[in-house]
Structures are given as structure tokens and as C-alpha cells.
Amino acid sequence: MTVLWIxxxxxxxxxxxAKWIAQGAMAYGQRIVVLGGVLELRFTYNTGMxxxxxxxxxxxxxxxxxxxxxxxxxxxxKYRLSRFVFAAAGLILGGFIGxxxxxxxxxxxxxxIYFPWLPFFICxxxxxxxxxxxxxxxxxxxxxxxxxxxxNTEEAKDDPNTDG
Numbered sequence: 048m049t050v051l052w053i054x055x056x057x058x059x060x061x062x063x064x065a066k067w068i069a070q071g072a073m074a075y076g077q078r079i080v081v082l083g084g085v086l087e088l089r090f091t092y093n094t095g096m097x098x099x100x101x102x103x104x105x106x107x108x109x110x111x112x113x114x115x116x117x118x119x120x121x122x123x124x125k126y127r128l129s130r131f132v133f134a135a136a137g138l139i140l141g142g143f144i145g146x147x148x149x150x151x152x153x154x155x156x157x158x159x160i161y162f163p164w165l166p167f168f169i170c171x172x173x174x175x176x177x178x179x180x181x182x183x184x185x186x187x188x189x190x191x192x193x194x195x196x197x198x199n200t201e202e203a204k205d206d207p208n209t210d211g
Contacts, residue, residue: 051133051140058141059148062172066149069159078161086162089169092155116143129194132187138180145173 073079073090080087119136128136149156158169187194 051137054137055141058176059145062145065172066157088159089161090159093158094155127196132194135180135183138176142173142177
């Protein structure tokens with residue numbers, strides 16, 4: 048489970064650093080082409096959730112992610128998970144905390160990474176970590192079924208998170 052906490056902390060640190068640099072170095076709405084047609088930096092604030100959905104609904108932006116964390120805790124209690132799954136969960140949790148801090152402290156999330164070939168959103172390090180973690184979870188569910196072993200009742204009572 049150590050890998051979970053290490054990746055969570057690294058993700059939060061990388062996300063906070065990227066947001067801090069973007070806020071200090073760029074004006075709101077500024078566009079910097081890093082690699083033409085592939086990657087740009089565009090500084091903006093997102094008051095919604097993924098893809099700007101529920102923009103302006105601050106309560107939903109706080110409650111829905113907390114419900115997702117609750118589901119994650121239930122999964123951790125039900126399954127004996129591999130390090131691979133804990134690594135994916137660390138990326139997701141770190142990304143969640145990075146964006147959640149912004150939403151609670153400021154009422155918006157700082158976004159700055161734009162892929163012109165995906166023109167429907169601007170994201171940040173936390174979003175990329177969440178997406179990467181979700182992809183790894185999907186890979187694990189499809190191609191690594193041994194990563195998900197159901198715990199027996201006694202084992203779950205004793206210590207639900209010792210594997211990994």
C-alpha cells in the first residue's frame with residue numbers, strides 16, 4: 048500500500064507545482080504553443096467538473112467527488128489488491144486531492160494543458176493523473192484479473208489494506 052501513498056503525494060506535488068507556475072507565469076487566457084498542433088499551455092479557471100460540466104454548482108463539485116472516494120474505500124475493503132492497482136489508485140487519489148483542494152479553497156480548478164487535437168477540454172496534471180489511473184484500473188480489470196481477489200470476511204475485519 049506504500050505505492051499508493053507515494054504516488055498520491057507525488058501527484059499532488061506535481062499538480063500544485065504546475066498550477067503555481069501557471070498562475071505565476073501566465074495571464075488568464077494566455078496561450079503558449081509548446082509543440083504546434085500537439086501541445087499548448089492555456090491558462091484558465093474551471094468552475095465545473097470534468098469538461099466544465101456542472102459549472103457553478105459548487106456543492107455538486109464537492110459532494111460528487113467525495114462519493115467517488117467513498118466507493119473507492121469500499122473497493123479497498125472488499126478486495127485484496129495488487130501493487131499495480133494501488134499505483135493506479137494513487138494516481139487517482141492524488142489527482143482527486145489536487146483538484147479538490149482548488150475547488151474547496153478557491154471555488155475553481157486551475158487548468159493549463161491543452162491538446163489542440165482534443166479541442167473540447169483544457170486540463171491539468173491532476174486530470175491527467177486521474178485519467179492515467181482510470182486507464183490502469185481498466186487494464187487491470189480486463190487483463191489482470193488476479194489483481195482483484197475478493198477478501199474473506201475474517202481477513203477484511205483484521206486488516207483490509209495490507210497487500211501491496
